[in-house]
Amino acid sequence: MNITPNLNYKYFYFSHKNSLEMLTFTRTLMAVVSLAMVAWKGAMAVPNGFDSEDLTSDQSYETAYETSDDYFYDATPILNITLHHNDETLAFFKHVGASLETEMREGKECVLQRQAEPKTINISTCTPQDIPEKIDHRLEFEDLTIMVMSTHSEKSLYVIQDSKLSLLGKLFKAFGVLNARHLTLKQIGGAVSDRHNMLSAPPTILNIKSLRIHDVNILGINWLVAATELHTNKLVLELEDFPGATNLNFLAKLTHSATLLELRLINMPSLAKLDCALLHQGGIKNKLVLRRLSPSFKLTPKDSTAILEKKWQEIECDLGVWAAMPQPPNSNFAIDRLVLNSASEQIALLKQEGKEAAPTPNTVAHLVINFTEDHYLLTTPTLHLIFGWVGTCLTALKTISINSVELDKATQTYLAEQSLRFKTLPLLSKLTIEEHAYTLNNKPSTVGNISEEIWDGKRITRSTPV
Known part of the structure; x- marks a missing residue:
């Protein structure tokens, strides 16, 4: 194998045309560099994060688990290897308005292996002749979007023409191996017959860390499962605008049973329950987002048990869904950030009279409450209702943020004139309403003639310290 490297750390030149040999050399070189970096990091005793199972009792949860950001941004040096013999690839990406990043080296225009800028490929602008037979499999995209312009049917299913789905199949075949940190697929639907057309071709290998699928129907999911093969053991998965989904039975095939660092389900109005095997088996690690699902x-009960048996970086759901949760069965449950939506319609569900307290005492660090309507009028009684709930159920809170509200005059005056002390929330350090931070004083004052408002979990009373 004839390899002539330039001694610049960022660029390597290959005079041999055998791409398989070049790929082997590249992977070997990067593996050596990665091992060296791991050894260096070990010597410096700087951990790269770890999974929530590794959490010990004396560690802060906010810094203990392996976050999704840790997963996306490792310390491996970027080796931008220039690629030759790429006229067709260059022309294709230029045609779809996603020109590849290049650099002139020794009088030649060379494509950088690592493509840092976001790229979007819109299949609707292509003909079969526009798509090359082969796209260099060494290309690595930071953020790649592949979309197909669709028509919106009366049944709210996303459908594309057979010819466009065939183009998508040809594009996947041209990639062979698609390397990307973030891959977004938009408006993928079609007929079952098109799915079978893909079965004769080897599946495209997706070497990715984040997969976002927007504007899709179940036929498109089935087609995607047949046309691709996921090569990763950890994945962030987002499904958005999936109106026909009534269950999540397809997840295991779609993800090839990879561990999901995050699962985001957004705008799936037919989904009335999770009933998710990955969740029940502990296959969702850090974040679970449930937004705009079925009313x-x-x-x-199986979903709730699976959620309440582990530690989470973030959970987002409707306020009513959370208020209906049972008490956690053990002390392993904790959430760093809890986001509750649809508060405008569901705030009354926080009332505790005549029923047991909602779950999670001593387990949530940061609470965000989002009211659905912009400028929802937040009155003092509603504020007291929120304080009553958190003071009873979320006693380990450090911050509270309330969004999409407008304060009436009485509440504005009340908050402006008082220094609030939450007797049942000793760790609370920040209360934010519409990005305005309000004064908190959780340490009893020793200065005479200063009045405070003390919240004991049931009511606010005035206290005059001695």
């Missing part, structure tokens, strides 16, 4: 959406 009748509820967590099954």
